[in-house]
Amino acid sequence: MNRHAGHGTAIAAVIRNTCAAALAVACLIGLAACSSPATTADDGVRDKPAGGVTAETTTGTSDDADDSAAGPAADLSTAELETIAKRFTACLVGKGFDAKVTASYALLPVGSTAEAAPQTTVVVRRLGVDGTPIIPGPGMEISGDSDPLYPDVMYSIVSADEGMWVGFKNSKALAGSIYADKQADYAACERENPDFAQPNYSANVTAAGGASAAGSDAEAQKTLIDFARQARKDGFDWMADPAPGEDKSVEIPSDVSYEELRRFYDTYSGDKWPSHDGIPFGTFCTGECTAYNRLIEER
Structure with missing residues (x-):
């Protein structure tokens, strides 16, 4: 993967x-x-x-x-x-x-x-x-x-x-x-340096807006679902909804062509790329992923 x-x-x-x-x-x-x-x-x-x-x-x-x-x-x-x-x-x-x-x-x-x-x-x-x-x-x-x-x-x-x-x-x-x-x-x-303290990354800290960690994960997956649906409306029919529990990455099918993948990334570049709490989602590809690997290397 x-x-x-x-x-x-x-x-x-x-x-x-x-x-x-x-x-x-x-x-x-x-x-x-x-x-x-x-x-x-x-x-x-x-x-x-x-x-x-x-x-x-x-x-x-x-x-x-x-x-x-x-x-x-x-x-x-x-x-x-x-x-x-x-x-x-x-x-x-x-x-x-x-x-x-x-x-x-x-x-x-x-x-x-x-x-x-x-x-x-x-x-x-x-x-x-x-x-x-x-x-x-x-x-x-x-x-x-x-x-x-x-x-x-x-x-x-x-x-x-x-x-x-x-x-x-x-x-x-x-x-x-x-x-x-x-x-x-x-x-x-x-x-x-007694005034230094690492940022608090405790799991007990609630997400922005007061949402719990579990609620934040659910919101993240909904964002991925909404993005997938929008991508299909934009002509990227190969974009499927995220798998149950997936709340961190956009899945890219391994058989998408290089040209199609470039068009996809160009379409959703910058602020158009999906994010949650201000942090952009990752991507992953399972299988040969020749076009995906080539594009990642170039970028």
């Missing part, structure tokens, strides 16, 4: 060398909860669509019970929060972490574009068991199983363009992970 995320998504995953196709995914992942089915050697890959990246709220981490509030920086402006996140990142880099600030897609207000996501989530490079960065590529699978190297991850990115990164809620979450020996350094940066 070739998957392509929309504009940003989340996962704590086990990666296995079993896929046959190239991997290009951007996804946020909660603890042991995958945003979409795992790939297999027969499925193909999860890939990132014409939109960009996908995001979602995730399950809580080690001390969610102690952090029900938004954090010490809750009342600051977005610009101030971004400055604080950059300062915290600089501290981590100074202590030997490969770290960066990334967009907090899951915190986008309803109707916002991905470009408006605040740059307030701090992530570090995802390392393999040998301590070197994991590079997405051919022969890689993402599973919904918990990764023993990262038992308490709040936020994860897997992208052909960016590579693989993980976000820890705080220094306590590094315990038992491959970064356990850097826990003291991470904690030191927390002490030096």
Whole structure:
């Protein structure tokens, strides 16, 4: 199955060398909860669509019970929060972490574009068991199983363009992970930057507008259904309604021609592409998907 995320998504995953196709995914992942089915050697890959990246709220981490509030920086402006996140990142880099600030897609207000996501989530490079960065590529699978190297991850990115990164809620979450020996350094940066707090991705946080997570999923699927119906009205007869429970991706049939697929993406480019809570949906294709793979590579 070739998957392509929309504009940003989340996962704590086990990666296995079993896929046959190239991997290009951007996804946020909660603890042991995958945003979409795992790939297999027969499925193909999860890939990132014409939109960009996908995001979602995730399950809580080690001390969610102690952090029900938004954090010490809750009342600051977005610009101030971004400055604080950059300062915290600089501290981590100074202590030997490969770290960066990334967009907090899951915190986008309803109707916002991905470009408006605040740059307030701090992530570090995802390392393999040998301590070197994991590079997405051919022969890689993402599973919904918990990764023993990262038992308490709040936020994860897997992208052909960016590579693989993980976000820890705080220094306590590094315990038992491959970064356990850097826990003291991470904690030191927390002490030096007491005004920094990772965005709250707790599953207990309601979606924009006060909807519960289950209600949000139902709304997302309805959006996909409405999009499929509109696409058929626009002449794309091959666009089927999403499968029951599918609330994150638009399915592209494997036998759609390259020319037809280009017309489809051109028709629904930019703001015309379906989204939920301001986050564009991903796409996926099962089977040979020759035209789909070619178009994704070009874009």
